[in-house]
Amino acid sequence: DAGITQSPRHKVTETGTPVTLRCHQTENHRYMYWYRQDPGHGLRLIHYSYGVKDTDKGEVSDGYSVSRSKTEDFLLTLESATSSQTSVYFCAISESTGLAPRQFFGPGTRLTVL
Amino acid sequence: AQSVTQPDIHITVSEGASLELRCNYSYGATPYLFWYVQSPGQGLQLLLKYFSGDTLVQGIKGFEAEFKRSQSSFNLRKPSVHWSDAAEYFCAVGDSGYALNFGKGTSLLVTP
Numbered sequence: 001d002a003g004i005t006q007s008p009r010h011k012v013t014e015t016g017t018p019v020t021l022r023c024h025q026t027e028n029h030r031y032m033y034w035y036r037q038d039p040g041h042g043l044r045l046i047h048y049s050y051g052v053k054d055t056d057k058g059e060v061s062d063g064y065s066v067s068r069s070k071t072e073d074f075l076l077t078l079e080s081a082t083s084s085q086t087s088v089y090f091c092a093i094s095e096s097t098g099l100a101p102r103q104f105f106g107p108g109t110r111l112t113v114l
Numbered sequence: 115a116q117s118v119t120q121p122d123i124h125i126t127v128s129e130g131a132s133l134e135l136r137c138n139y140s141y142g143a144t145p146y147l148f149w150y151v152q153s154p155g156q157g158l159q160l161l162l163k164y165f166s167g168d169t170l171v172q173g174i175k176g177f178e179a180e181f182k183r184s185q186s187s188f189n190l191r192k193p194s195v196h197w198s199d200a201a202e203y204f205c206a207v208g209d210s211g212y213a214l215n216f217g218k219g220t221s222l223l224v225t226p
Contacts, residue, residue: 033213042204042216043158058213090157102148103214105157 003027004106006091012112019078021109023091031094032074033103034058034066036087043090049074081113116141116207120217127195128225135190135220137205146208147188149179152219153201161203164188175199200224
């Protein structure tokens with residue numbers, strides 16, 4: 001299995017508080033992604049990174065920001081959490097951008113915003 | 115824009131029976147197609163992928179999928195289902211390097 005860890009694995013927070021989720025990889029892959037998973041929606045891309053300090057928005061980026069200061073770490077920040085951001089968050093890394101890039105997924109972080 | 119449709123939200127099959135999960139995609143060029151499986155409380159595991167060549171792709175755990183360009187489909191099959199196959203299955207389409215577009219998933223229930 002690809003070396004991907006996410007922290008924390010579970011978090012309960014209150015509306016209006018800032019939250020930061022961390023994704024850490026040991027594979028030295030260039031591409032990293034944040035998805036959220038909600039019932040009936042599958043996985044939707046929030047943000048992705050194609051290198052250190054290089055990031056871009058995905059389909060559902062409103063209310064989220066990201067940072068990548070090192071190859072191995074990709075942080076997702078909810079500046080002011082809302083109940084609609086209650087979800088399971090998955091980090092993924094991509095081993096290549098060539099033919100059929102294959103993504104490996106982390107174990108997920110379950111976030112509850114009260 | 116590329117998209118994926120999984121028409122079946124839930125499927126129930128008996129253990130030992132055959133399985134087919136449907137996936138239709140919308141994409142202008144030759145797509146990169148994937149099937150992932152997610153067991154309860156777990157992350158996603160890649161079952162198989164297609165990008166070119168033989169349209170019948172073999173994956174892990176005895177799964178296979180067939181790419182049919184004329185039908186814009188990439189259906190997942192298994193000849194004999196085991197109770198441990200009960201999980202959520204996601205079809206996804208990717209482009210040249212960035213993110214994947216996932217379908218909404220099909221939940222598989224396996225009965226004795």
